[in-house]
Structures are given as structure tokens and as C-alpha cells.
Amino acid sequence: MTDKVNVAAVLPAPKADLVLQERPVSSPGPDEVLIRNHAIALNPIDWKRQELGLMVNSYPAGLGADLSGIVAEVGSSVTGFKPGDRVFGFGNWVSKGLDHVAYQAYTLVESASASLVPPSTSLLQAATLPTAIGTATMGLFSVLDLPRPGTAVTSSPLALRSILIWGGASTVASMAIQFARLAGLTVFTTASKKHHAYLRSLGASVVVDYNSPTAVEELVAAAASAGTEIAIALDCISLPHTLTPTIKVLSSFTGGGPKKLAHLVPWSPDFAKPDAGIEVEWVPGEDLWDEKEELLNWLLRESLPKWLEEGAVVPLQYRVIPGGLSGLQNGLNELKKGASGEKLVVEL
Ligand SMILES: NC(=O)c1ccc[n+]([C@@H]2O[C@H](COP(=O)([O-])OP(=O)(O)OC[C@H]3O[C@@H](n4cnc5c(N)ncnc54)[C@H](OP(=O)(O)O)[C@@H]3O)[C@@H](O)[C@H]2O)c1
Known part of the structure; x- marks a missing residue:
């Protein structure tokens, strides 16, 4: 005392x-x-x-x-x-x-x-x-197992170059967009129009208005014109009305290989899980601080201070x-x- x-x-x-x-x-x-x-x-x-x-x-x-x-x-x-x-x-x-x-x-x-x-x-x-960096790190580099910034993208079992981050203006997503961009991924995201310029400044390549009735088609078309398809997603809102379009975007991926959806809110028992082609997993953000010593050390000691100093992460x-x-x-x-x-x- x-x-x-x-x-x-x-x-x-x-x-x-x-x-x-x-x-x-x-x-x-x-x-x-x-x-x-x-x-x-x-x-x-x-x-x-x-x-x-x-x-x-x-x-x-x-x-x-x-x-x-x-x-x-x-x-x-x-x-x-x-x-x-x-x-x-x-x-x-x-x-x-x-x-x-x-x-x-x-x-x-x-x-x-x-x-x-x-x-x-x-x-x-x-x-x-703290919560934003911790949850983004757990979502991208633990649950989705993406290669961390500085390592080759092809070393991941999900060896893909694009990610959908639904709900880009949420605080977790705004950090996840920056981390995914540093990891070399092309980032597709959704937000209301007033945040589009901000999210592009963070590194999103494509931002679609989630209020648009054709948001899914716009994302799929944007991926096609970027020469890519979207097989992994982080839904930062994770409610049925956001999981549904997120799953539709992933379903449009026909390239073979794994598809994975990471969600931040526990899956509602009333909402059907997608078919077997899409793996879904909840992001236990808090685990970073208690259980993931190496990942936490990488984030807090090796990476984030440098990124903040350089302005690579804001x-x-x-x-x-x-x-x-x-x-x-x-x-x-x-x-x-x-x-x-x-x-x-x-x-x-
Ligand atoms: N699993 C974990 O460890 C963990 C950790 C942290 C947070 N969470 C959970 O994750 C969720 C997000 O947390 P947060 O702090 O990042 O949230 P937040 O910043 O409070 O989220 C607000 C944002 O959500 C966006 N949004 C709302 N409805 C949307 C929709 N239908 N489509 C796209 N975007 C939408 C809004 O975007 P616009 O402004 O563009 O309208 C708004 O900017 C919360 O439910 C939180 O409890 C879980």
C-alpha cells in the first residue's frame, strides 16, 4: 500500500x-x-x-x-x-x-x-x-494467422493478398486496416461515406458504403478489377446484418483453398453458420495480454513504437x-x- x-x-x-x-x-x-x-x-x-x-x-x-x-x-x-x-x-x-x-x-x-x-x-x-491494437493483432495474426508485417505473404496457409475488413470506421477495424496494409495485403472495407477518405488514408484500397444495397456486388467487382478475390474477412461489427454480406463476399471466391471469417462478437445461436467452405472463428482479443507472450512482445517492443515513430501507424x-x-x-x-x-x- x-x-x-x-x-x-x-x-x-x-x-x-x-x-x-x-x-x-x-x-x-x-x-x-x-x-x-x-x-x-x-x-x-x-x-x-x-x-x-x-x-x-x-x-x-x-x-x-x-x-x-x-x-x-x-x-x-x-x-x-x-x-x-x-x-x-x-x-x-x-x-x-x-x-x-x-x-x-x-x-x-x-x-x-x-x-x-x-x-x-x-x-x-x-x-x-490498447484494445484496438490488441484485438486487431489477435484477429489478423493469430485467428487469421496472416503473416506479420515484414514476413513474406506467401508463407501463410491463407496465402492470399486481400482481406475484407467489415465496419472500417470502428476503432478495431481502423487499426486492423493499418496492420493489414503493413502486412502487404490489399484492404477492402465498408463504412459510411463520411469516413471514406479517412480509411483510405489509413491504407484501405477500396471503401464501399455499407448502406448501399449493392455493397456486396461493389466489393466483388472492385476485387475483380484489382485482379484479386477475397477469401478472408474480419467482421468488426459481427452482427447478423454484417455477417450476411461478409459471408456473401467470401462465397463469391471461387479460387479454391481455405476461406476464413474472423468475428469479434460471439456468434448468435439464432444465426446459422455458413456452409463448410467458410471457417469461422471468434477473436478473443483479451487473450493477447494474458496468453500470447511472444505475439505481445512482438507488438509492443519490436513493432508498434517504431511504426508510431515513423508514422506508419497512427x-x-x-x-x-x-x-x-x-x-x-x-x-x-x-x-x-x-x-x-x-x-x-x-x-x-
Ligand atoms: N472480441 C474481442 O476481443 C473484441 C474486442 C474489441 C471490441 N469487440 C467488439 O467489437 C465491436 C466493435 O468494437 P469497436 O470498439 O471497434 O466499435 P466502435 O468503434 O464503437 O464501432 C462504431 C463503428 O461501427 C460502424 N458500424 C456500425 N454499423 C455498421 C455496419 N452495419 N456496417 C459497417 N460498419 C458499421 C460505424 O461506422 P460508420 O461510422 O461508418 O457508420 C461506427 O463508426 C463491438 O461489438 C465490441 O464489443 C470485441
Whole structure:
């Protein structure tokens, strides 16, 4: 325990609004860093946990994964971080307790799940990164098993050069588009028209308006005129009305070989799985931080800092919700109604 004062926005009961509470600040374990949070970004899972009680074992419960701030203390075995460093990190709400969630002033983060923030990136920008980079990495380089940037595209069992990323303006997709482009793939995506220029700037080759009644035909035709076909897809919305067109695009691929669809939301039992020609698999984004040490190390130590420095990857667009920790509930209410091409962030 330290003498620092912590305030957390906690969920006192099922479906209740967040309330601010003083909490103790725990000292970091040997492999942990204690971060004084500067910014916290919101994710749809946060309001879903509040509303539906998903993965909440007891109350009061803590929410939030995405944070950035300043290292306040480091554990005895930690190398690579020191007090005063600017960092972002994944607040592990999945397998750890209240000390490890993001919605508070101080959070304990496994040092493996923290990363130094390059000088060119602000702490507000850095807070937009953890869930988006983690989920995009798990989707592309674990579930779809695509070759990582810098390796030959042909070494993948899905030795194809194109991917459909449905829902390009969602935060996970906006990062996945950048990673897929760095991996050498031609990226086809869908978004409402106002985001088309933005998504092209991230590296999408083709952006189709998902509101168009001919979106599937437009994607298939665009692939044909690019001299390719689409056999792999990451559906970043993963609801029946997005899975249906995504499956149609994959079904149009006649080139033989595997076809695969990665989805972010668990498959609804009421929605039929596609025929045997298309393999489907859920993306367990959080597993990166707990179970995929080598992949996490590749992302946070070898790749992302360099990409951010070089401008090869840009952080997500964001909007600050006023009020600091007190603003989190407003942010969740807004996110539940639907964000559009931006991460909602609070600044402490
Ligand atoms: N499995 C995992 O580990 C994992 C991890 C993170 C997130 N998720 C889940 O993945 C989903 C996306 O999360 P997120 O944070 O990336 O979402 P988000 O940024 O809140 O998504 C909002 C975006 O979705 C787009 N959208 C809505 N309906 C669409 C449609 N029919 N077709 C195409 N795009 C559509 C909108 O695009 P426009 O602005 O163009 O209208 C909007 O920009 C959520 O359900 C979340 O819970 C799962």
C-alpha cells in the first residue's frame, strides 16, 4: 500500500450508474507498474458489462481497459520502465481485480502489457491504442494467422493478398486496416461515406458504403478489377446484418483453398453458420495480454513504437468527454448509442 490517494469510478450494482469512490493504491507486484492515469478510453465492452453484467463476478465492480499516463512506481523485477515514464497500458479487467482496471486514477498493469509512448504521440492518443491494437493483432495474426508485417505473404496457409475488413470506421477495424496494409495485403472495407477518405488514408484500397444495397456486388467487382478475390474477412461489427454480406463476399471466391471469417462478437445461436467452405472463428482479443507472450512482445517492443515513430501507424481519432472520471458515465451512455469513427476518451 502507498500513501497516494486514488479515486475510482466503480459499478456499485448491476445496471447502476458509475459512482466515484476513494480506493487504496496498491504497490506493484514484482512484474507490475503502477500508472498514474492521464487518459482513459472507453470500449463497447464497458457499457455491455455495466448493462448486461458480462464477466462481473461481484459488486462493486471495476471497468475499463485502455489507459495512458505516467509511471508512478515499478515492481522489483521490472526492467524497461522507471518512474516518470510516459506509458500506455492494458488494464486487465479480465483476469485481475479492481486494482487493475482503467476507470480510476491509479492502475496496476503487468509490465508486459505496458509500452513507452513515443515523443510524437500524446497521452490522449496513446489511450486509444490498447484494445484496438490488441484485438486487431489477435484477429489478423493469430485467428487469421496472416503473416506479420515484414514476413513474406506467401508463407501463410491463407496465402492470399486481400482481406475484407467489415465496419472500417470502428476503432478495431481502423487499426486492423493499418496492420493489414503493413502486412502487404490489399484492404477492402465498408463504412459510411463520411469516413471514406479517412480509411483510405489509413491504407484501405477500396471503401464501399455499407448502406448501399449493392455493397456486396461493389466489393466483388472492385476485387475483380484489382485482379484479386477475397477469401478472408474480419467482421468488426459481427452482427447478423454484417455477417450476411461478409459471408456473401467470401462465397463469391471461387479460387479454391481455405476461406476464413474472423468475428469479434460471439456468434448468435439464432444465426446459422455458413456452409463448410467458410471457417469461422471468434477473436478473443483479451487473450493477447494474458496468453500470447511472444505475439505481445512482438507488438509492443519490436513493432508498434517504431511504426508510431515513423508514422506508419497512427493512433485513432478521438473525442474528449468532459469531466474526467465523472464524465465516464456520460461517455458510456454515448457509446451505447453508437460512436462513429472515433474513440471516446476522458482526461484526468
Ligand atoms: N472480441 C474481442 O476481443 C473484441 C474486442 C474489441 C471490441 N469487440 C467488439 O467489437 C465491436 C466493435 O468494437 P469497436 O470498439 O471497434 O466499435 P466502435 O468503434 O464503437 O464501432 C462504431 C463503428 O461501427 C460502424 N458500424 C456500425 N454499423 C455498421 C455496419 N452495419 N456496417 C459497417 N460498419 C458499421 C460505424 O461506422 P460508420 O461510422 O461508418 O457508420 C461506427 O463508426 C463491438 O461489438 C465490441 O464489443 C470485441
